[in-house]
Amino acid sequence: MGTLRDSERTRGKLIEAAGHLFAEKGFNGVTVRDIAKAANASLSSLNYHFRTKEALYHEALMDACQADSVPDKDKAALLKLDPKEALFILAKEALKEYRKQTTSNWRTALITRECREPSHEFKAVSEKHLTPETHFLAEIIGRAANKPATDYHVRFAVITLISLLETFGLYRHLIDEVSPGLDDFFKPKDGLAQHIVHLVLEAARNDTAT
Amino acid sequence: MGTLRDSERTRGKLIEAAGHLFAEKGFNGVTVRDIAKAANASLSSLNYHFRTKEALYHEALMDACQADSVPDKDKAALLKLDPKEALFILAKEALKEYRKQTTSNWRTALITRECREPSHEFKAVSEKHLTPETHFLAEIIGRAANKPATDYHVRFAVITLISLLETFGLYRHLIDEVSPGLDDFFKPKDGLAQHIVHLVLEAARNDTAT
The missing domain is CATH 1.10.10.60 (Homeodomain-like)
Structure with missing residues (x-):
């Protein structure tokens, strides 16, 4: 029935x-x-x-x-924190989430595929997911770096953040292979998230090269 | 015949x-x-x-x-330069190479797939390609940062470099979508390569968080 x-x-x-x-x-x-x-x-x-x-x-x-985005209520809570602290929490949680995933997680794989080789659905993904997500990250990073969210260095820092979280979160077996021990080295005090946040803020601040 | x-x-x-x-x-x-x-x-x-x-x-x-690796003779030439200069040339050339690729380039896509979901061939790829490549990059970054190539911060910086070059080199349409104008902003004076090198050296130097 x-x-x-x-x-x-x-x-x-x-x-x-x-x-x-x-x-x-x-x-x-x-x-x-x-x-x-x-x-x-x-x-x-x-x-x-x-x-x-x-x-x-x-x-x-x-x-x-949907599964890969920061839920709206978490976004609202993060925006109330000190921006550097918010960034650290975001990085730590994202790394933890990615690391829970097995390689058989189709959700991240499908989004990655779409970002790499856009299909007719790319515009819809971008509007629904990617653009709001990067705006939110630019908001936080901009506050932490005392720059507007539209600043190009802040935008550069957003993509740096996403890039590093995905690499260190999703490609663990690759990192273990080429740099054995790295993961354990950064484990205490959430060192990996701290280093990533440090670099992201440096990316947003650095105006020297342009 | x-x-x-x-x-x-x-x-x-x-x-x-x-x-x-x-x-x-x-x-x-x-x-x-x-x-x-x-x-x-x-x-x-x-x-x-x-x-x-x-x-x-x-x-x-x-x-x-083979197609994706730095050829041995270029490696030898780069090792003779000032390490920071060598890093900048490496970054600039890698971005240029990636940007020449269309999304139909199967070579990078196949390596990425292998790094993401290792097959029975992963060990062979790693020995032949990934491990020597990361050793070479650690050598250059270590010299630029005055640290041994085996240092964990140098190893972290190597993965940061690869991650940023791939993201900014290969995911251009994504970057154009979420941060329109960013690419043009960084074009003069090879600003993107300069910013990436700056971050990579910062990654190798920063000991604060660990």
């Missing part, structure tokens, strides 16, 4: 399966048949919930963005 | 097609039949040159590493 809850569950399973497959093989490398099969669902229920592969891709991507 | 040169050309076309497909869909998402078809070659010539899909993956990956 199909209840509303069953239907929601099927919808969730389809998004989950689609996200995995799209992250692994890209939009063109996946068919709706593959997705239905991986979700253990019928093609007709896939059609009922999403109609097209495009619609399903859109939903999976937006689901990934 | 099959000449030696034809045979080499077919081999090259197979690596190229395989690289594209592996970068897009991953090792498991591709069959030897897909590769032969994309290369406009026969399955028997694929078997002749590579025998297994694993062997072809290995060759494509090593080809990608």
